[in-house]
Amino acid sequence: SQQGEEDPQALSIQEGENATMNCSYKTSINNLQWYRQNSGRGLVHLILIRSNEREKHSGRLRVTLDTSKKSSSLLITASRAADTASYFCATDPTGNQFYFGTGTSLTVIP
Amino acid sequence: EAGVAQSPRYKIIEKRQSVAFWCNPISGHATLYWYQQILGQGPKLLIQFQNNGVVDDSQLPKDRFSAERLKGVDSTLKIQPAKLEDSAVYLCASSLNPGGPTQYFGAGTRLSVL
Numbered sequence: 001s002q003q004g005e006e007d008p009q010a011l012s013i014q015e016g017e018n019a020t021m022n023c024s025y026k027t028s029i030n031n032l033q034w035y036r037q038n039s040g041r042g043l044v045h046l047i048l049i050r051s052n053e054r055e056k057h058s059g060r061l062r063v064t065l066d067t068s069k070k071s072s073s074l075l076i077t078a079s080r081a082a083d084t085a086s087y088f089c090a091t092d093p094t095g096n097q098f099y100f101g102t103g104t105s106l107t108v109i110p
Numbered sequence: 111e112a113g114v115a116q117s118p119r120y121k122i123i124e125k126r127q128s129v130a131f132w133c134n135p136i137s138g139h140a141t142l143y144w145y146q147q148i149l150g151q152g153p154k155l156l157i158q159f160q161n162n163g164v165v166d167d168s169q170l171p172k173d174r175f176s177a178e179r180l181k182g183v184d185s186t187l188k189i190q191p192a193k194l195e196d197s198a199v200y201l202c203a204s205s206l207n208p209g210g211p212t213q214y215f216g217a218g219t220r221l222s223v224l
Contacts, residue, residue, distance in 0.1 A: 031211055033211065033212075040217075040220075041217055041218075042114070042201055042203075042215030042216050042217045042218050043153070043201070043203075043213075043215040044215070045212045045213065045214070048211055048212065088152050088153075092211070097155060097158060097165075097166060098143075098155065098213065099155070100145075100152035100153045100154070101152050102150075102151055102152050103151070103152050
């Protein structure tokens with residue numbers, strides 16, 4: 001399977017803390033994306049990092065990519081209750097299709 | 111701009127019955143995707159359209175699933191006959207071009223097969 005795997009499967013933190021989740025994948029990629037899914041909703045695109053980039057920021061989000069280890073991490077700083085959701089990484093080995101990971105379920109406790 | 115529209119939001123059927131889902135992508139988006147998301151898992155691509163042509167349907171169970179995008183705009187996904195293991199959320203997404211890179215998702219249709 002070309003699907004990525006997120007780690008941990010579930011994460012529970014207090015509001016204001018930072019949340020870190022990781023994604024490992026199996027094949028070389030063109031880019032890697034992170035998506036958020038609130039309960040009962042569709043996925044929302046958060047950030048894209050290209051294979052020649054090592055780090056990217058967007059607001060309270062920081063994504064790193066290590067192509068030698070085939071892994072990426074998503075850091076959410078100063079978490080809020082509204083960040084409670086499932087987070088998925090998606091890779092596109094062919095540049096034309098996306099393969100989603102199994103997701104990390106994040107709970108932020110107010 | 112309007113998002114990806116899907117209907118119905120929920121559907122309950124008995125096994126061996128048929129069901130159809132509808133998706134209207136964002137205007138101007140040439141690429142349309144159907145995903146199946148089983149509870150606790152990530153979305154799995156079923157079929158990808160570029161305009162009204164199929165780019166990839168390698169993971170579509172063609173003995174029971176079919177999809178069409180006749181005019182290159184909206185799309186229908188059908189299951190006939192449904193099995194218990196088809197219970198899932200069916201997500202439609204669209205992107206401007208193949209490989210997006212950004213996909214925009216609809217809210218999904220939650221199917222329960224009893």
